[in-house]
Amino acid sequence: MFGNLNSNIVLLLCCMLLSLPLSAAPIPIPVHGHFAFSGNEFAARDFGNQLHSLPWAVLHPKKASDVAATIKHVWQMGPAASLTVAARGHGHSLQGQAQAPQGIVVNMESLRGPHEMHLVKGGPSSPYVDTPAGELWINVLHHCLKHGLAPKSWTDYLHLTVGGTLSNAGISGQAFRHGPQISNVRQLEVITGKGDLVVCSDDNNADLFHAVLGGLGQFGIITRARISLEPAPKMVKWIRVLYSDFATFARDQERLISAEKTFDYIEGLVIVNRTGLINNWRSSFNPQDPDQASHFVSDGRTLFCLELTKNFNPDDEADIDKEIKWLLSELSYIPSTLFVTQVSYVEFLDRVHAAELKMRSKGLWDLPHPWLNLLVPRSKIHTFADGVFGNILTDTNNGPVLIYPLNKSKWDNRTSFVTPDEDVFYLVAFLPHAAESEGLQNLLNQNRRILNFCDAAELGVKQYLPHYKTQEEWRAHFGARWEIFAQRKSAYDPLAILAPGQRIFQKSISIL
Structure with missing residues (x-):
């Protein structure tokens, strides 16, 4: 009707x-x-x-x-x-x-609703939740927490739909351990471009299953997804430390993502020519010593922030504090820049939404967002940092710049998503907003300069959330994977x- x-x-x-x-x-x-x-x-x-x-x-x-x-x-x-x-x-x-x-x-979003989510706790394999693809991740989280469970991998912002992130990849600071969200899917319901409703998984209609994950919506519309779950912690120790040297910062990040005992979330931020560093970052981080934090300034320098978390339940806090102390002792950050806070698990995962509410109150949320997200091979990240941070990028006052390494072994190369061909690669995300048309053009020009630098230096960079205007550029993006991508489109x-x-x-x- x-x-x-x-x-x-x-x-x-x-x-x-x-x-x-x-x-x-x-x-x-x-x-x-x-x-x-x-x-x-x-x-x-x-x-x-x-x-x-x-x-x-x-x-x-x-x-x-x-x-x-x-x-x-x-x-x-x-x-x-x-x-x-x-x-x-x-x-x-x-x-x-x-x-x-x-x-x-x-x-x-018309398909979403709490009565449409079904959670299975046990059985022969891990627990999972079956959810409409139009459901927001924040609602999936709250539904799963009623059963003491939660998805394993996240995006930084949870007010996104399940189908939307699975059509891309879904990356955050847990991806070094659990892989992106597309690595934690058990089953999909998909409507193909012929109008066929198909249930697919690793074992059933596997080619369509892998095609749709990271497939940019090209092979079908995801209408339901079955997501793997794990036990959910109650609390999070949330830590930020600063570095003045990129090589040391990168070395510590790479050490942490390769260690057996490590943090639960690892991300980095680039800070160029900015003051009020701690209290003005993109999320609701409130350090235990706010006076110390408010007095710390960058003095025009380029600094690098390492953001870490450790999940815990109240009965385990003493042991977790000891483990954190040991882990931090292995790092080479500026000693006076250890900032710590403690929040609930939900507060941490939904941290960007708190920043969203602040930005909406100032009229900043609906401005143009000329974002640029790149995947940079580990072997080229120092060349990238030397050429971009402090040179092309002269300040980070319009929005954060994220940088953190990921393990390729946690990604399934059967999906449509393409990564650099190295065991470790970095996500570098430039996430500004533009207050006026001139500012938008300046940011777009900056993005073009960054991409031109990557091309000229032959860094082998791939775009995440890619945007190209010609099929020739798309062919270059997918490289050797283009033929299978086009064949899947044809099918x-x-x-x-x-x-x-x-x-x-x-x-x-x-x-x-």
Whole structure:
């Protein structure tokens, strides 16, 4: 059913959508939810706030079958129809990736709800939660905590949909140990570009399962996901220490991610020409000695912050404190810059949301976000740091810059995601906001200078949350993996109906 629209209006609108004469009007699509043909400005925007493309319609599904019926209908119209379909989660794409110009956007959050999440505690394998892909990770967390459990791997920001992060990778400071979120999925329910609803896993329809994980929405729309869980701690010791020397900072990070006994979360930040370092970072870190923290300034220097956590339950606190003391004794940070706080597990995982509320109150959250996320091979990270930090990047006052190493052994190379071809590589994320158009252009120019430097120095960098304008650039991004990527597209979405905002394939144009 199409909400309150009668069938004649639906036929007319479908003709408009498909540029067909009324006599060629298709049969109305049978859905339990509804289509909206106005008031869809939200679907033309995203967190990046740079590209804005209004769709012809937004589908608000009630069941996965609504998504399947819609895609099946577009598929059956054949290549002559220009209509495309994009899944939209919570709208945190950066470059219009979840938009469908003149097409249909599927509002995936319409499928979410606590009654749709099912948790299985035990059995022959580890516990898991079965959740709609349109559910927010923060809600998955709260649901699992009722049973003393939690997912293993996270993103820094939890107000994102499950399907959205699994279509990319899902990376945070736990990924060195557990891998990204796409390495912790047991099963998926997927709607392919032909409108087929397929349940897939490592053992069943494995090629589609691996294609969709990190697949940028190109092979199917994820409608449900089964996520592995582990016992959840109650509390977190949250630590920040500073370095003035990048080589020492990188060496300590790499030592920690390779150690058997180590911290539970490891991330780094770059601080260039900034004051008020501790209390003005991007999250609600409140050190136990705020006076000491507030007096620490960078004096125009480039500094590097190592951010660490250790999870614990109250009965284990004394032992955890001893372990932290030993772990810190192995590091070579500036001794006077040890800042410590203690928060609940939920407070730590949801730390960026606390910063979001502050930014919203200042009108900063909805500004353009010209972010740039890179994966840099370990062998090239010092060249990258020398060329970028303090040279191309002259301050970090518009937003944080993250840098931390990851272990390639924790990534599944059968998925669509591509990484540098080294055992260890670094995530380097430039996460600014632009207060005015001139500032936006300056930040975009800075991003281009960074990418040009990487190309000229032949660093072998890969983009995370990639954005390219031509298929030639996409071919270069995937490298030797391009052929299998294109073959999977031909198998699961041969008309290139899905995710047009990624700008990888164009409908009605040959894929291979």
